[in-house]
Amino acid sequence: xxxxxxxxxxxxxxxxCLLPFWWLFVVSLRHRVDIFAGPAAWPTNPTTxxxxxxFGQYHMGSFLINSLVVVSVSVIISLLIGxxxxxxxxxxxxxxxxxxxxxxxxxxxxxxxxxxxxxPFYIALGRFGLLNNRLGLIIIYTGINTxxxxxxxxxxxxxxxxxxxxxxxxxxxxxxxxxxxxxxPLAGPGLAATAIFAVIATYNDFLIALTMTxxxxxxxxxxxxxxxxxxxxxxxxxxxxxxxxxxxPIIIFATIVQRHFVRGMTMGAVK
Amino acid sequence: MTEAxxxxxxxxxxxxxxxxxxxxxxxxxxxxVLGVVGWPLVTTVLNxxxxxxxxxxKAPKPFVGLHNYAYILSDSDFWNAVRNTxxxxxxxxxxxxxxGVGLGVLMFQPMRGRWLLxxxxxxxxxxxxxxxxxxxxxxxxxxxxxxxxxxxxTGLRQDYYSFLGSGTSAMNSVILVDVWKNTSxxxxxxxxxxxxxxxxxxxxxxxxxxxxxxxxxxxxxxLLRPVLAVVLVLRTIEAFKVFDVIYVMTRGxxxxxxxxxxxxxxxxxxxxxxxxxxxxxxxVIVLFCLSLSLFYIRALGGSMGPEQS
Numbered sequence: 001x002x003x004x005x006x007x008x009x010x011x012x013x014x015x016x017c018l019l020p021f022w023w024l025f026v027v028s029l030r031h032r033v034d035i036f037a038g039p040a041a042w043p044t045n046p047t048t049x050x051x052x053x054x055f056g057q058y059h060m061g062s063f064l065i066n067s068l069v070v071v072s073v074s075v076i077i078s079l080l081i082g083x084x085x086x087x088x089x090x091x092x093x094x095x096x097x098x099x100x101x102x103x104x105x106x107x108x109x110x111x112x113x114x115x116x117x118x119x120p121f122y123i124a125l126g127r128f129g130l131l132n133n134r135l136g137l138i139i140i141y142t143g144i145n146t147x148x149x150x151x152x153x154x155x156x157x158x159x160x161x162x163x164x165x166x167x168x169x170x171x172x173x174x175x176x177x178x179x180x181x182x183x184x185p186l187a188g189p190g191l192a193a194t195a196i197f198a199v200i201a202t203y204n205d206f207l208i209a210l211t212m213t214x215x216x217x218x219x220x221x222x223x224x225x226x227x228x229x230x231x232x233x234x235x236x237x238x239x240x241x242x243x244x245x246x247x248x249p250i251i252i253f254a255t256i257v258q259r260h261f262v263r264g265m266t267m268g269a270v271k
Numbered sequence: 272m273t274e275a276x277x278x279x280x281x282x283x284x285x286x287x288x289x290x291x292x293x294x295x296x297x298x299x300x301x302x303x304v305l306g307v308v309g310w311p312l313v314t315t316v317l318n319x320x321x322x323x324x325x326x327x328x329k330a331p332k333p334f335v336g337l338h339n340y341a342y343i344l345s346d347s348d349f350w351n352a353v354r355n356t357x358x359x360x361x362x363x364x365x366x367x368x369x370x371g372v373g374l375g376v377l378m379f380q381p382m383r384g385r386w387l388l389x390x391x392x393x394x395x396x397x398x399x400x401x402x403x404x405x406x407x408x409x410x411x412x413x414x415x416x417x418x419x420x421x422x423x424x425t426g427l428r429q430d431y432y433s434f435l436g437s438g439t440s441a442m443n444s445v446i447l448v449d450v451w452k453n454t455s456x457x458x459x460x461x462x463x464x465x466x467x468x469x470x471x472x473x474x475x476x477x478x479x480x481x482x483x484x485x486x487x488x489x490x491x492x493x494l495l496r497p498v499l500a501v502v503l504v505l506r507t508i509e510a511f512k513v514f515d516v517i518y519v520m521t522r523g524x525x526x527x528x529x530x531x532x533x534x535x536x537x538x539x540x541x542x543x544x545x546x547x548x549x550x551x552x553x554x555v556i557v558l559f560c561l562s563l564s565l566f567y568i569r570a571l572g573g574s575m576g577p578e579q580s
Binding site: 082147223229 | 301307326383410414514554
């Protein structure tokens with residue numbers, strides 16, 4: 001490939017990826033009448049009315065808070081529960097084939113479509129009065145994320161040489177203190193990558209949140225955005241604004257953890 | 272596991288303590304995963320053999336044997352959804368794989384602005400599908416969509432086109448939007464795979480006079496095979512479960528022409544309140560996914576687990 005061709009391909013791809021989002025931003029700043037008149041490349045005669053409507057009558061504030069609460073609580077609990085289990089699978093000689101059975105079932109969970117789980121979830125949450133409730137969502141996401149954390153952290157922890165830990169064990173440390181003092185700091189990048197994937201998957205989930213929630217009291221960002229698409233009419237202005245606002249947490253998050261991104265996306269595929 | 276662990280654990284007291292520790296480490300995770308995923312899975316299997324027409328806990332759930340499965344197999348909507356899902360999965364995964372390999376190779380090239388490329392490519396993948404889909408639904412609008420304006424102004428089309436207005440066109444549009452979003456994932460897998468191919472291979476091939484294309488066919492592709500196998504399985508499973516992008520862009524229309532199996536299961540369970548039949552459909556999706564993955568793993572010889580190292 002010539003240098004020129006490479007450069008051209010780069011520019012075209014970057015434009016393909018970013019231009020739609022720029023347009024989204026432009027639309028979010030336009031008046032209702034202007035939007036129906038036709039597209040613009042630049043926000044002429046900008047307005048904040050879409051954002052005002054979004055946070056006023058369309059409850060974007062509660063969608064954001066719901067998403068942040070549900071995502072952070074479920075991911076943190078999953079890391080706290082899943083990492084020790086991953087450690088046990090990576091380090092201990094478990095009786096029988098328990099170790100590989102555990103791993104395979106953690107992988108299988110990734111294959112299970114959410115649609116398969118939502119009917120029982122719906123019935124069970126209804127029984128406990130947790131439908132349209134953030135706690136209900138947190139419980140579901142914690143379960144799904146935990147199996148994911150086990151799967152990813154197991155392969156990260158297995159990569160850490162056992163000798164490092166054994167030195168500590170010989171020196172009289174207990175397993176617990178070896179795990180906390182020695183393994184956890186080394187597993188830092190792995191934890192980060194796992195957290196990234198879990199956060200993005202949970203924040204982006206649509207089907208589960210759609211079926212388990214029904215009012216802004218507990219609807220998450222994706223569900224909230226979908227409510228702006230009515231049967232007959234779509235509120236394009238507020239919806240574009242919602243797209244921009246809904247993207248902000250992920251962009252901030254992705255910028256902070258950018259170093260671990262590629263690792264997180266491709267974990268398990270490449271050594 | 273390895274000899275080293277066994278050595279440390281030779282003393283029986285230590286071994287007993289290790290067993291207890293492992294138990295305490297595993298129990299919370301096992302309880303959570305079994306409770307939140309295992310139990311609903313079993314319930315869905317059971318429900319698929321029952322008539323469940325209410326979500327109320329006290330509602331009767333008579334056992335109906337294979338009736339739900341017989342019902343969906345004789346339902347033309349089911350076969351329509353199967354056709355749509357297979358079409359979506361095939362073209363979606365195929366396009367993503369071809370474009371993803373190209374993009375991954377490009378991201379691997381040393382050049383100015385590479386960081387910008389890597390950052391830009393992450394965005395469509397990282398943002399919620401709902402945001403992407405809603406955005407493209409607007410761009411593809413037949414009356415005032417920017418995509419139409421763009422095509423007309425650049426002379427690529429004479430008039431505005433209703434992308435989501437007819438069956439085939441709507442399906443292809445949905446596929447393209449999903450390709451736009453998920454090609455990044457394939458590209459990043461390819462990038463990660465390229466990073467572990469030894470550079471010496473390329474150097475000696477170059478000395479032997481192999482051209483760029485030849486090097487790609489004889490070195491890059493064969494060595495990427497395990498990575499491609501994994502990403503193919505991942506993407507096929509995801510594509511087969513497609514729901515969000517279709518729900519937001521077309522709601523399965525026009526006239527069920529974009530209804531996927533997941534959407535069909537969702538509508539059956541939640542719009543028609545036929546939870547038993549909905550459960551049967553979602554189990555069909557799992558069976559499809561499982562057999563497709565097994566087929567790929569056999570055919571391509573990739574392994575999915577950390578055990579491969």
